[in-house]
Amino acid sequence: MADGSSFYITTPIFYVNDVPHIGHAYTEVAADVLARWHRQGGDETWMLTGTDEHGQKILRTATANGVTPKEWADKLVETSWKPLLETIDIANDDFIRTTDERHEANVQKFLQHLYDEGHIYTGEYEGFYCVGCEEYKQPSDLVAGTGEYEGQQVCAIHSKPVELLHEKNYFFRMSAFADRLLALYEERPDFVQPESARNEVVSFVKSGLSDLSISRSTFDWGIKVPWDESHVVYVWFDALLNYITAIGYGEDTDEFAKRWPAQHLVGKDILRFHAVIWPAMLLAAGLEVPRGVFGHGWLLVGGEKMSKSKLTGIAPEQITDTFGSDAFRYYFLRAISFGQDGSFSWEDLSARYQAELANGFGNLASRVVAMITRYREGVVPASVAPGEAEAAIAEVERRATDASWAAIGRIAPHEAIAAVWELVDALNGYVTEQEPWVLAKDPANAERLDTVLATAYHGVGTLAVLLSPVVPKAAAKLWSALGAPGKVQDVRVDRAHEWSLGAQVSALEPLFPRIETTA
């Protein structure tokens, strides 16, 4: 059961120049489902998402399009990113942009604080610069040249020699925190989840940390370094701070104290920024480290990691236009073990939609509502004399409620949904076995029929409550058809089986209509 404690969950902020694809949507949905579940379980919940808008690439594309970088970002936020949240029905509590005043001002405060405390020093960055890419390359990005560049290191992309450049930079003494980070991973084994992610982070830190260059002076689209305005803050350093500037760091200490620390959800590609750099930054500032960092897996399409560069990126609307946002949310959280890579295919999506949502849950809701309408004129009957079968259903309801709540606590939404589905299956089996349509033929069975219908009705209501975080639209429709009081999202999900009955059911359109198979 919930204890009303604070639950603050974040997603990475979107890099505005990206094009939204189901990978972005997946992280959002996962965070949203966890947030809705906690919120509905009585926790003081806050879900944050937003956009990352600084950096050279954005400056460059804005310039190429003849607008200022801020105008460029404004446009993308309004036309791409906020609409994405609508598309997949995200109920975030806040949306931060790294160009917000609340962010920029407090990033400077944070940085000044680290500077004053001696965590930052002036150094010189030396690296291989590729003119073609207009950026520094890591040694691993270089390959041996051929032909006229035989014997030289060349950029893997442009196949041209790189230049060794020097740039004055400010550095964060991240190396000083290696031991404290290792101690953190040791003391809190679940700080980085899943375990495979934790192992990689630990071995990375054990191999030695170097200091981090945190400023750039070759372009100016970013937050000014407060003591040297010829430099802007390195985009990652800037971006990570959104998690605290959004909840009042530097200006609203009460709010900050109430929300922090956060549970971060990230794709495993950016795990290191969140599990190493970010905690080191917080330690340096004397702030509490996050509650946890969960690195989820990739979505695989045709066995390959989905990515925009491979043109396998799928726009979320492609799915929601046909199946709806509820199905999108359900599918990705149900079909993929959260934390592992997961295969996406239209066939699997279609099959699960049909078998689980339409035939399993949706049809169950339809048949129960239809029978109460048909046999009792819509009046919700009372459970007159519950027997063993009814006790068994009640037990499944309780178990599904407890097991799903516990799974959410473990950040295992796939297990939570699986636990709820045991109730779907049990109810379909119960209705078939009890044969209310047979009972209805003889008035002598009136009480038994009441009991069966009441039991099925109660079970379906419990499902509406339990599934509300996952399929909010369908749950609300069902709740309304059940004639249940209030809004389903206000009913405690950690005590779902204790919901208050309605008196009269009303017509229910199919929650998940069959989709004619064409593709």
Add this chain to the structure above:
RNA sequence: GGGGCGGUAGCUCAGCCGGUCAGAGCAGUGGACUCAUAAUCCAUCGGUCACGGGUUCAAGUCCCGUCCGCCCUACCA
């Protein structure tokens, strides 16, 4: 190069410290039923657990090697 993970029914995946571990869901097949979105329920077909060795009374389950896929990390021409 080093390290890690994975390769189990047509598909997606469970199988913790070795001994009902050969499983689930979907798909397929047969049957029951009609309240329901041609839905539901029951039954059933289906796998040399990547490959080759080894340890053991007993190995998907431990050890060694090979092949394949992926990830992290380091890179000498």
